[in-house]
Amino acid sequence: MSFVEYSDFIQDGDVAIVYLSHDNMMPVKVQQGAQTQTRYGVIRHSTDLIGKRYGSKVTCSKGGWVHVLHPTPELWTVTLPHRTQILYTTDIATITMMLDLKPGSVVCESGTGSGSLSHAILRTIAPTGHLHTVEFHQKRAEAVAEEFKEHRVDHLVTVRNQDVCKDGFGVAGVADAVFLDIPSPWEAVRHAKTAMKKHGGRVCSFSPCIEQVQKTCEALADHGFEEINTLEILLRVHDVRTVSLPLPDFGSDAPSEKQPDSSEKLPAPKHTAATIKTTTPPREIPGHTGYLTFATKPRT
Amino acid sequence: MSFVEYSDFIQDGDVAIVYLSHDNMMPVKVQQGAQTQTRYGVIRHSTDLIGKRYGSKVTCSKGGWVHVLHPTPELWTVTLPHRTQILYTTDIATITMMLDLKPGSVVCESGTGSGSLSHAILRTIAPTGHLHTVEFHQKRAEAVAEEFKEHRVDHLVTVRNQDVCKDGFGVAGVADAVFLDIPSPWEAVRHAKTAMKKHGGRVCSFSPCIEQVQKTCEALADHGFEEINTLEILLRVHDVRTVSLPLPDFGSDAPSEKQPDSSEKLPAPKHTAATIKTTTPPREIPGHTGYLTFATKPRT
Amino acid sequence: MADNGDEEYRIKEGDYVVLKRGDIYKAVQIQTRKKVIFEKQWFFLDNAVGHLYSTTFEIVSGGTLQPQARKSTDSSSDAKEAGTDNRNILDDGKSQKLTRDDIETLKEQGLKGQEIIQQLIDNSSTFRDKTEYAQDKYIKKKKKKYENTVTILKPSCRILAMMYHGREPGKICHLRYDTLSQMLTLANIHAGSKVLVFETCAGLVLGSVMDRMGGYGSVIQMYPGGGPVRAGVESFGFPAHFHNMLHDFPICHVNALLAGTLDTTAKDISSSDSKQSDVAAEEEQTQPEAKQQDSPEEQSMETNTGTDDGQDQEKEEKERRKEAKAQEKKVKLEEKRKKLAAAAALLEGRNADGLVIASRFHPCPVLMSLLKFLSPSRPFVVYSQYKEPLIECYTKLREQGGTVNLRLTDTWLRHYQVLPNRTHPVLLMSGGGGYLLSGTTIATDRSKPPGPQRVEEPAPKRPKLTDAVV
Amino acid sequence: MADNGDEEYRIKEGDYVVLKRGDIYKAVQIQTRKKVIFEKQWFFLDNAVGHLYSTTFEIVSGGTLQPQARKSTDSSSDAKEAGTDNRNILDDGKSQKLTRDDIETLKEQGLKGQEIIQQLIDNSSTFRDKTEYAQDKYIKKKKKKYENTVTILKPSCRILAMMYHGREPGKICHLRYDTLSQMLTLANIHAGSKVLVFETCAGLVLGSVMDRMGGYGSVIQMYPGGGPVRAGVESFGFPAHFHNMLHDFPICHVNALLAGTLDTTAKDISSSDSKQSDVAAEEEQTQPEAKQQDSPEEQSMETNTGTDDGQDQEKEEKERRKEAKAQEKKVKLEEKRKKLAAAAALLEGRNADGLVIASRFHPCPVLMSLLKFLSPSRPFVVYSQYKEPLIECYTKLREQGGTVNLRLTDTWLRHYQVLPNRTHPVLLMSGGGGYLLSGTTIATDRSKPPGPQRVEEPAPKRPKLTDAVV
Structure with missing residues (x-):
């Protein structure tokens, strides 16, 4: 197992995703002799996981069962330990395409946060690219570096614990793309430019507030970035449902001379409801994650 | 006919809406002896319109036919002569409810513009309410006053030609609700407050740009308005379509020993396409009209 | 607080009011010594009487309300200074x-x-x-x-629509307030018109229509099952004369009325809508099954049982009470009959000015039946929580003719936080507000059967090859 | 302009490039003296050779390109000063x-x-x-x-996706670029994996998958009808070695492959996909009818006609040419056969790592067939312009089991204008980007028939009484 390469079988030391249900999954570090508690009972790693095929059904001690899935950046995003607010797959997918990421891309990122985007970047730029990620907070930088090791992607990434606004990304002239998710992205724009290849590349800044976007767009323009474009993307989930719509009874069009007890003789209505397949949205949905501002650094 | 009262029959002097198709309607001033040219030919008012029932089919000179509809504020909105950008029904409906408008409400509005919202307000506050509408531009003020007369709602409205930011609404302590659609709404907030009833009421400002909203919210808070709430509403139209989805041919699972000419003996595929009813959105839709900021004026 | 001409703005005993805290609303009636539970707190509204509407009260010990000094209840949120990310936590x-x-x-x-x-x-x-x-x-x-504060508001269509949507969306078929606002506008609801309403939204839609008509004109509530549901109408706190414009008609007589076979002089004509209380009807309304349709039968069964024998005196006593009751029932039935006859008379002209449908029933048969009561050149609007039934309505209407301007729509509603340096759309939004089909009736040549119509609503301007046009 | 190490960034003869003006893109190949028409103007790209990518050229007389001095092409919009309303006009x-x-x-x-x-x-x-x-x-x-300026860009997935969506949405089933980006991510497309692609999007989806795999791993294009369509793949301008990872397999052999009855040594095995050129196939693709399915028959008919008699010499000549052609055809067929055998071998293991479907075909039968080629615990994603067919896919998958994490989604994309005092969402937006169904395969017990599954995906947290859960 690695986050950039599929395996067929679960091995000691892997990180696997235990799927309990659609909205209940958890990551598990597979260790000979270890156990994991779930609401369906205990999973014994040695007998229940190691050597089994990814995707297998595992019966827990209480008789309930789960599926053990191969980790992907997308499953990681919905199961990772939150040390900060994180980017979700809808934004990540857009960022990945709009930054022109592909195998071999060199990317700079700040802040690393909980590493949600980092894993998706690493998946896309492997096996020949590199990620330089800068995290202001020391504990978080250490935690994410440890995760990269466990996920066997540490050869593709350099974690730096510094203030990107003051100290930049620690590299110059190497990046094809830069991603900013920090409170004052406009302060890091010049560092983004420095980090990028002379030939040019793409930059993205994620900000929740429009004022941040305004300042960032101004800074990008001031530093000669082009094709500055701000967008927002929202996911809409459609829950598939079968619903039953009762049919109204408009009565008979015969004269109404029936006696009270005649009602018993009325034929039963033919249909009383129609069944349809439809979708419904969840009652509340995320209405905003952040604005994504993209720009192109021209040749300099 | 009046914009606040239905009639059954078309009369001389009415304004009727000629419906050619879903996206092709036109308002017509009905006049004994007059004619109206359409792409289906001429409509002769005396014979084709006057005395006919609203909703009737009228056959034009070229043999094509149209329907003649009773005017409503909503039909007026899609047929009126544009002297400015106008408010559309989706925003209008929201404004009407969020301003608590109903028969008897006294409303102040600025700018009047092309009168799209004004007609909808008048419909709702009739027969006992009043609209004070202020338009900066003289020609436009005159044109809209003329329309109000033609639409037989002039007894419900006072049009003032002045600068609302400098001169206010020309009334004090009378309004239940105030609506602003001007470039600098924050400059009119104090006038809105003056125009409103001592007891309080509701105010709405429509602005396309977020900076206008920010300044307006600040001004509203500064003037003691409460429950300040900004929202945006977008219409989505779903065009009903029947589409045909071809079914793929995965071939036979029998050993492929057939000779080239044996292909002629193959039975015809059972289905080649599935037909479904669905809806599609128009390719492009309005992505923004403006932000609506609502607030409550408390008792003062 | 002691101003002249303020009487109409003061809270009175018996008033229908709305309690508010933050975004939470609850409609209640002001009643002496009546315990009210709101947001898990209980209190009495007695002290509110005489105060102005929109006053905010503090709930003090013993559930007593104490008016708060004016000025902003959300200073804590003003004091905020966000870190924008939580990198230091x-x-x-x-x-x-x-x-x-x-x-x-x-x-x-x-x-x-x-x-x-x-x-x-x-x-x-x-x-x-x-x-x-x-x-x-x-x-x-x-x-x-x-x-522990609560603000007491005068009810309005806006407030009640937001209240139902926030508290009990299931009771109003998940009709969002902005969707309701579209309905009232698209149906051109205004004073002096004659409007048909078919709803199972606790009376919210009916009340909103009445509110927009200001007591002028007539509203005919077409109701399914045992009786009209109007709990939501009460919450509006309309003046008494508003109720003069309200009529109701049970849909089980619609076919007879359309066929001209409805005899409103018949004795048992209203048997199907007697007895069952609004409350019971409302309770049933939250059930997905169409049980209500059966209830008349069940009831007549009930009234036919019992009264076999017993002790003599008791029997007589019973007999007398029974007779009194029967008499009472007769009077009530006669009233119902008269009401029904009046509603039938309003409908018979088939000249209503508007039609509003919002129910948990399949909208298609409802729309097809009730459209027949409209004058030509009048708007109608149908709400459904789901899109599919409205596609069916659209298709049927296009086949049948008699309408133009058909549009299937929904709206997308977004609230904003506007604060210095912290402006953005609110982080949670409603997933959906339901769908509307709206249109306008036209005159149909009733002598001829409705033939295939000219396709008047053109294909999209750039038709795509993969889209077969209806 | 004369820098070292710039070679890879310079426009070369034969390069696939993208022309850009404003939001308008067009993919072309750099060819000497080849007239190009873009936005109703014609010109030659000869002069672009040797210049750096992203250079903007002025089109001067005679359709010659002249590099522009650097600096913003949209100063006219910078100079704007809007009146916010047009009250003075x-x-x-x-x-x-x-x-x-x-x-x-x-x-x-x-x-x-x-x-x-x-x-x-x-x-x-x-x-x-x-x-x-x-x-x-x-x-x-x-x-x-x-x-009259034009910028010449190096193609990328982003640019081509935006180009197709803007210019020819019908050719790519109206797949919006952000939807494509979701597909690539949800399917976990990355270097070194084995991915199945079924698309009728002019090759855009296939090319995007190849782009994300960077030449590592294998992509098997499952294609309907006469031949695989890949016009869009060319526009990516991939290096030659990228094509080594690309395989194709005609879906008309899928059932046989699954049944284990496909004999890739059979002579005529590839008859169904020979001859018909990509161009022809692509032309057909824009037709809504499923004509392609018939073409194999039509073709074999054609090859059996003619050759009856004629003049002697000519006949001989013909004979010889025919033989040569036949020989040529044989070789080609043999190549095809080998390719098919190779693709079949890749599929037979049923251990693909990902599946991406985006076509004008009904997605349900496609998905149900092709899912069988995936390893357990692998993602798949299906695009459809319409929601209804994906509801059907969802329902079938839930009945059949073998997948988890099913989600039916779409995305809502909004662009902003960010300018001092004039910031707002762009006034026109795309109406819709299509729908996606995504999920993950799980291991199924192949010895037992797939029985009714435990309902694993729970109902919404607050189930509404009116919603019967599937």
Whole structure:
């Protein structure tokens, strides 16, 4: 197992995703002799996981069962330990395409946060690219570096614990793309430019507030970035449902001379409801994650 | 006919809406002896319109036919002569409810513009309410006053030609609700407050740009308005379509020993396409009209 | 507080009012010594009487209301200063310096909810570093726990629509307030017209239509099952004369009325809508099954049982009571009959000015039946929580003719937070507000059967090859 | 311009490039003396060779390209100063002071498009008073008429996806670029994996998958009808070795492959996919009918006709040519057979790592068939322009089991104008980007028939009484 390469079988030391249900999954570090508690009972790693095929059904001690899935950046995003607010797959997918990421891309990122985007970047730029990620907070930088090791992607990434606004990304002239998710992205724009290849590349800044976007767009323009474009993307989930719509009874069009007890003789209505397949949205949905501002650094 | 009262029959002097198709309607001033040219030919008012029932089919000179509809504020909105950008029904409906408008409400509005919202307000506050509408531009003020007369709602409205930011609404302590659609709404907030009833009421400002909203919210808070709430509403139209989805041919699972000419003996595929009813959105839709900021004026 | 001409703005005994805290609303009636439960707190509204509407009250000991000095209830949110990201937060569980005991002490010192929350914020070492989203969540949680104010509002269509949508969307078929606003506008609801309403939205839609008609004109509620549901109408607190414009008609007589076979002089004509109380009908309304349709039968069964034998005196007594009741019933039935006859008379002209449908029933048969009561050139609007049934309505209408301007729509509603340097769309939004089909009736040549119509609503301007046009 | 190490960034003869003007893109190949038509202007790309990618060129007389001095092409929009409303505008038709003749004179003076537009703006008495929306429309109209620059870009997945969506959405089943980006991510496309692609999107989806795999791993294009369609793949301008990872397999052999009855040694095995050129296949693809399915028969008919008699010499000549052709055909068929065998071998293991479907076909049978080729614990994603077919896929998958994490989604994409005091969402937006169904395969017990599954995906947290859960 690695986050950039599929395996067929679960091995000691892997990180696997235990799927309990659609909205209940958890990551598990597979260790000979270890156990994991779930609401369906205990999973014994040695007998229940190691050597089994990814995707297998595992019966827990209480008789309930789960599926053990191969980790992907997308499953990681919905199961990772939150040390900060994180980017979700809808934004990540857009960022990945709009930054022109592909195998071999060199990317700079700040802040690393909980590493949600980092894993998706690493998946896309492997096996020949590199990620330089800068995290202001020391504990978080250490935690994410440890995760990269466990996920066997540490050869593709350099974690730096510094203030990107003051100290930049620690590299110059190497990046094809830069991603900013920090409170004052406009302060890091010049560092983004420095980090990028002379030939040019793409930059993205994620900000929740429009004022941040305004300042960032101004800074990008001031530093000669082009094709500055701000967008927002929202996911809409459609829950598939079968619903039953009762049919109204408009009565008979015969004269109404029936006696009270005649009602018993009325034929039963033919249909009383129609069944349809439809979708419904969840009652509340995320209405905003952040604005994504993209720009192109021209040749300099 | 009046914009606040239905009639059954078309009369001389009415304004009727000629419906050619879903996206092709036109308002017509009905006049004994007059004619109206359409792409289906001429409509002769005396014979084709006057005395006919609203909703009737009228056959034009070229043999094509149209329907003649009773005017409503909503039909007026899609047929009126544009002297400015106008408010559309989706925003209008929201404004009407969020301003608590109903028969008897006294409303102040600025700018009047092309009168799209004004007609909808008048419909709702009739027969006992009043609209004070202020338009900066003289020609436009005159044109809209003329329309109000033609639409037989002039007894419900006072049009003032002045600068609302400098001169206010020309009334004090009378309004239940105030609506602003001007470039600098924050400059009119104090006038809105003056125009409103001592007891309080509701105010709405429509602005396309977020900076206008920010300044307006600040001004509203500064003037003691409460429950300040900004929202945006977008219409989505779903065009009903029947589409045909071809079914793929995965071939036979029998050993492929057939000779080239044996292909002629193959039975015809059972289905080649599935037909479904669905809806599609128009390719492009309005992505923004403006932000609506609502607030409550408390008792003062 | 002692102003002249304020009478209509003062809270009176018996008034229908709306309680508000934050975004939470609840409609209640002002009744003496009546305990009210709102947001898990109970109190009495007695003290509110005589105060102006929109007054905010503090709930003090014994559930008494005490008017608050004017000025903003959300200062705690004004005091916020968000960290924009939470890069400096470590979850060590030690961020709150106040202990449970500290808080109890604050309470004993008489600190009010809002002050306690501010104390909690001030004593949280991480609050300022939290992202705004996290801050909001924190304040909301604490507010729920410690705040104890309530504002009393005069009800309005806006407030009640927001209340139902927030509290009990299931009761109003998930009709969102902005969708309701579209309906009232698209149906051109206004004073002096004659409007048909078919709804199973607790009376909210009916009440909103009445509100927009201001007591002028007539509204005919077409109702399914045992009786018209109008709990929501009461909450509007309409003046008495508004009820003069309200009529009702049971849909089980619609076919007979359309066929011209409805005899409103028949004795048992209203048997299908007697007895069952609104409350019972409303309770059933939250059930997905179409049980209501059966209830008339069940009831007549009930009234035919019992009364076999017993002790003599009791029997006589019973007999007398029974007769009185029967008499009473007769009078009531006669009233019902008259009402029905009046409603039938309103409908018979088939000249209604508007039609509004919003129900848990399949909208297609409802629309096809009730459209027949409209004059030509009049708007109608149908709400459904789901798109598919409206596609069916659209298709049927296009086949049948008699309408133009058909449009299937929904709206997308977004609220904004507008604050210096913190402006953005609200982080949670409603998933959907339901769908509307609207259109306008036209005159049909009733002598001829409705033939295939000219396709008047053209294909999209650039038709795509893969889209077969209807 | 004369830098070292720049070679890979220079435009070369034969390169696939993308022309850009404003939001308009067009993919072309650099060919000597080849006339290119873009936005109703024609020119030659010869002069672009040797220049750096992203250079903007002016189109001068004779359709020659002349590199422009660096610096912003949209200064005219910077110079804007919107009136926010157009309250001072009167439509008197006299607002433009420049006459047609004036403009011709300007052109003769050698003014470039952008300068002419600025002149037009400066001479419009109403421009400054127009609302921004009206200003934008004005500038766009004038730009289209007078501007004559073109930027030459290196293609990327992003650019091509935006190009197809803007220019020819019908060719890519209206797949919006952000939807494509979701597909690539949800399917976990990355270097080194084995991915199945079924698409009728002109090769855009296939090319995007290849782009994300960087030449590592294998992509098997499952294709319907006469031959795989890949016009869009060429536009990516991949290095030659990328094509080594690309395999294709005609879906008409899928059932046989699954049944284990496909004999890849059979002579005529590839008859169904020979001859028909990609171009022809692509042309058919824009037709809604499923004609392609018939083409194999039609073709074998053709090859059996003719060759009856004729003049002797000619006959011989013909015979020889025919034989040569037959020989050629044989070789080609043998190649095809080998390719097919290779693709079949890749599929037979049923251990693919990902599945991406985006076609005009009904997705349900496609998905149900092709899912069988995936390993357990692998993602799949299906695109459809319509929601209904994906509801059907969802329902089938839930009945059948073998997948988890099913989600039916779409995305809502909004662009913003960010300018001082004029920030707002762009006034026009895309109506819809299509729908996606995504999920993950799980291991199924193949010995037992797939029985009814435990309902694993729970109902919404607060189930509504009116919603019967599937």
